[in-house]
Amino acid sequence: MYSIRTDLALEAREMYKQNAQQESEVPGVEVVTEGSKDISVTRVKITSLDGVEAMGKPMGNYITIEVPRLRENDPDLHEEVCKVFAKELFNIVKIDKKATVLVVGLGNWNVTPDALGPKVVSSLMVTRHLLEYIPEQVDEGVRPVCAIAPGVLGLTGIETGEIIRGIVDRVKPDLVIAIDALASRRMDRISTTIQIADTGINPGSGVGNKRMGLTIQTLGVPVIAIGVPTVVDAATMANDTIDLMIDSMLKQVEQGSAFYEMLKNMDKNEKFTLIQEILSPYIGNLMVTPKEVDTIIEDVSKVIANGINIALHEGIGLEDVNRYVH
Template structure:
């Protein structure tokens, strides 16, 4: 998580954008290329893919993210119940996962659903685990009944410290030491600094994760350093802080006034050109005495989290098992 001038985000893409905005505020004519950070764009209009690679300690220091790969899928209509878009997003997610996982035929995968299943915006991880094709037990006890290409996958939703009294990282470490997976995939809800990315963005990272860091509740890191095996993190921003929401709303109001104004366009243009991060800082200072660090989520979060959890689960199912299609997954889970 980057936290600078009280700007918080779990997304590497937003951390990169934040640093670019700071450089532009200093007078840069164009968005600067940051040393040690490589950005690549792909995808379609419906599914925009951005790959951020932090290649050096300089890049790590500039955007506040460990060296590694960060893939962001931005799907503005992800919240909608569109079957075609759902299938396309599952396939796009699985393709990016295959690129980053580097699995062998016999790789054992442990999927960890992080979060509190009693709090809907934080229940993404547990909901994903419930939609997975878990096969490790089948390959161990009835291997002849398992199709070729199916890898041993196991899953757990360990809860949170407030429920179990145990650090989640400690639980995961104990499981890893027992079953010795080749890779751990951790699913968690994230925080964003832009409203339009809430429930519409999926991030994949090969650098591990610190549960709760996006809302200032940092817990034990789950990574290669702590577990001894590679950790792939998948997250979706499900919440945004009140200051960000106010900041985005003010920008939308200014845009609307600027488009409709017959006079005073210069005044509205001046308001629009105020540095976004300075405006955020001011809003946060004004709100602090009244609401503190208020975290907000959309009212339709129940349906949206269910839908996104299904996308991630099936993206994982396709990526983790060779030759598996969405139809195969649906038959297996029936």
């Protein structure tokens, strides 16, 4: 099977079913979808080694929130997405109300499509120090939350996983939440999709640059990963464009002709490999992002930050967040 880069479990499932040409569910995978055309939620649960092999992802829960109009400047929609996201995150956070949470904003704040994590951290309710030094001024239901944006290996010279492991050893949080930019295989899912997973994360995976994983195995505490796709592989875009062109030509070419049979029987593996080989000398491993990515990252990061805020702090609503965020 040719390798199309995606970090979304939902897309891994779609591609498996497409390549296997089957309508039945992927073996070892359970899927539930609910919601509306504005906000839909798909819960993918990988329950067996068969599912792990088919999906190429660890066993666990993957929640995907799709909001086709999320890029639009619609405050009411953004607030509704915050609440849906907060509800899904709350249901997956299985720790005591007073347990400490460390939020990690992965990515490079100097590169806009990769700045999601640091942007989210800048809008979080960071409360651990308040509960330690001025607890009488903190509302009931606020838990200790600390946060860091550790940068990337190219900026620090230190593996991100090593930085986080050192902080975890010192602070001893009960849970780590890691936010990172992801890669999608479809442009319409760029910055319109949020994924929550309880399996941890590999920093840099969105651009094919995997580092030390942030998982319960490497850190010793549960890790929830939150990601938003901000880039798509150029070779994938070219491949999809050619597929659409072939589909269009098949409708116009006489069935049974030699040209028709050639188009119909074109090997997808060979086609995708050929595209990569042609593009590589000119553009290398190019990732593509929308031109308005600055505004998109700004808006989406606030949606995620506010969702995390109201999910972690019971009794705190969106109207209370500004009192804790500076």
